[in-house]
Amino acid sequence: MNVQRLRALVRLVLLFYFSVVANGASSTLSEATNDVSKSVDTTRTTTTCHDDICDCDFGLQCTLGAESDTVLFNVYPSAAATLECVSDQMNARLVIEQKPKANIHANSIFLMKNCTRIKTLLKRPNVMYYINIKEDSILTEDFFQPWHGIHSIINIQMSSERVLPAKLFHKLKNLRTLTIFTTPESTPTRKAYILPSHIFETLVDLETLAFDFTQTANARVTLQNLTTAHFRNLTALKHLKLVETRVGALPADIFSTLTQLEYLNLRANNLQVLPSKLLDAQRKLLILDLSENVLEHLPAELLKHTTALYQLRLRDNRLHSVTNIIENIRALPYLHKLDLCSNSLESVRGTGAYANETLMSGFKHKAKLSARMLEKISTILGDNVEQEENTKTHLDVSRNRIGAFDMSWFDGAPFYLNISDNNISNIYALKPLLQKDSNCRGQIDIVGNPLVCDCKLAWAYNNSCIANLDSVLCNNTVPTNSYGRLNYMHEDDLCAWPHAMCPHKCVCTARATSLQITCAGANMSALPHLPRPEQVALHTTELDISRNRFRTLPTLNTFGYANVTHLNVSHNEISELDVAQLPPHLALLDVRHNNLTHLSYDFLNAYILRSEAPLQLYLAHNP
Template sequence: MARVQLMVRWTWASVLAIVAGLCALAMGEVQQQCPPRGDIAPCTCTVKKNGLDILCEFTDQQRISEAMGALKGKPLVIFYLKLRHNNLKKLPGFVFLGLDIRHLTIHNSSLSVVEEASLSSIGKMLTQLDVSQNSLNQVPSPAFKNLHHLLILNMNHNKVNSLHAKAFQGLDTLEILTLYENKINNIDPEAFIGLEKKLKRLNLGGNGLTTVPQKSLAMLETLKKLEMQENRISEIHEGDFEGLRNLDSLGLAHNKLRTVPAKVFTHITLLNSLELEGNNIDTIDPEAFAGLEENLQYLRLGDNNIHTIPTEALKRLHRLRHLDLRANNISYIAEDAFVGFGDSITFLNLQKNDIRSLSGLVFENLNSLETLNLQNNKLLHISEDVMEPVLDTLRVVDVTDNPLLCDCELQWYKNWLRNLKDKDDEMMQKKRTVCTMSQEHREYSLTSLPLDRMQCVIKSYDDISAGGAPTTMAVSLNGLVASTTCILIARYV
């Protein structure tokens, strides 16, 4: 009887062990082990949490094929296979047969031919493929057609000059496609057939496009981010982005645009970020941003040829938070420049312009402003009256590299810095902003102005952090209490 009980216990223990092993296998928790180093030399192997990381560098096709052969038939999960800096002009058929590869990188290896059967055996496992910085002159569509679980395809820095019809057919799960820095100047209207259901990000930057490939893009209804920076696009027109109704981010930086015409973005009403910097834009139609009223928050217009704040075009953008107008030719800011859309702006960049003065209530409508960059302009004076509407919300203000003259109005800077809520903000605390004392031909930091020698009315800002207004300092002279304002003459100090 005891023997029977022992056998029952042993059998039950065995069942539990087998079940536990199967569960671990199902959950991908089986311990992976690298093969002996000599078996896959010159490749190396390390164990990662989700599988093996195998790296093959500075070798050739034959030795890579031999290493892959040594891995075949083993219950291994190769989470990363990285083939980098090799002489691998051709990826032969069935080279990965019998392997379970999840992420494959073939980088900077002179690859120019990908045989049709080279990737078919890993199509059910592969989720990421990186063939960047090679010599591919076209998309190897036959080799890609069976990669039905691929999420990311990186073909950056190749020599592809056109995208033919159905170039990516079969990649019906693809979410990210990046073709940056190729030589693409032509895209067939049917090039992206098969990507309609899942593609979220497309990078066509650094190519030779002269127009927006509207017919090719129109089918990509799921696309959220489109990058076309660093091309040669000289014009954009109403209807160019029709069909991209879920687009969240559009990059057109560093092209050859001169104007932003009316209603050009009306079909992409969900757009949150628009990058137009680095063009030669000098004209923005008052209706340029029609359709973007409800969602646009980030607008980059730096490094263009804009001469004034494009107030009429911006007025409709009542959710705008980040406005970048750096490195333009703006010399004057009208008092109503931010009326109608300034309430939501938290970041305003006006550095590297030709702004000579700030007057009146130019910042009055910027009730949420946290960062103001006026660096490298031609400002001689920045009065407290101009800055007062934004001092309570500002966390960063950069007025360096301006020919500021030391005057009593600059007291606001030192006291604003002292009352910053975040005392750990090292960037502002260490920034050295200076003005010039013309009589002494000497520079002073704005935090250590010689207010006494300047015969300034010294203002007390002790209550600013609690919402109080600055008051002037009363002092006793020869035992008498002066009035609420007095001038400190150097001989009394």
């Protein structure tokens, strides 16, 4: 059998492999490069390879890596053993002596690289072992006996409903990373795995523990009896994954000793209710994943102590109360990413005590992430979090039941907003997404909503800040040559009059009955164009231009001014009220603290003596 055929066979039948990586060991082994190249003939077939240990029926291939050094053990159950080994038989024996205690008379393949001085290599303190076990039936209590004291990364595939030996890991006191996982099964099956409560009790240096199960339509697997005792001694643990284990419920104190935890993933565990004190000890937690459960609400104080939280993933649950979410996240100063995709939210605005808050309220004044926090987050996410992430906010509320959205709710730091696939017919925007430097203040995805393309959506025309703009469809009657797509329409197809944004020094807010525009103390002497209330599905405007430098009222032809019904021009320098400068449907006028000396007959006749409701007029502190 040649080397190529053997390797093909390995790929087909491999069930267990063990690899050892020594970082920085290449300099030690480089001295042996010439000796290895002289003693190894990679084209010649040999059959001498310690027959009392294993059989060998193909030639040696031994290479030295420039950056890392590797030894692979491959074991699979079959009929006979084969070995790809060095020409020096003693080196083969030395490698085999390092192998876990398993039956080497089972069919085995050993692929050895960096064969010379292998025993010395395996005993170096900077060696990191990567051990992948794909058949848990070979695991005995003393399986890892040869490796006590090493730093290892161990992956164990569970394949049978057996209880792992209680002391399986007890000799691996310096273990850093451990993953226990399952793979999809094609045949219908129901399996329950049980871990002895003290199986991890000596792993005081463990930093990463992952339970990564895979569920399919045919195969359902569960991890049972998970208790506080399993985690009690894992005081150095930083990363914990319990993925698709279907544990169903968690004790309130199960994580009480995990004070160093930075990443907690509880995705897809059929969790319906969470204890309110579940995360009381996680003051260093940066990322929390509760996705793909069946949560309908979060306990009010669940996140009370997770003040370092940067990312919260809640997608694919049954959350329906936005007030409940606001209540939990409002005191998280470092929260920059919130994922609520695929829930049952009907709004992003709170109710009751939180009626003036939205999901975005807490994002306006975020605390700055330190370089150390960014480094840790990058390690967890496996990606480099750039410094710009310091200010950028990500909110995903796609695939909910939201009926309307106002972009003024997200008036804060740069953002990425996903509101796609909701029931939104109108998206209001009174502040431009494009900044003065033509860069987008944020990116927004609105695809998949039943949008009405009219004056209320005119702000979106040819807007580069909208993601997937070519895919935005209109749900109302639009010109046929636009093919129902917003990006193919002309601006005057959307609205007969030009769209105006909120003036730079003003605050514009859509209230229940009117558009409120506040420009108080803005050092104005003339009124800029104002947004019209129709842009936010309203009919009237309340305008506050108090404490400015106005000497006369604004002219009536100022865009948006004619819609004003409540006008506050107090604390200015106005000396005359000209009827031609007052909006026609004015109901309230506040001119206190100005320079008025009299009221004209035309003003009294038009606004005070009229048959309809008289004008509410405030005149105090005028000469």
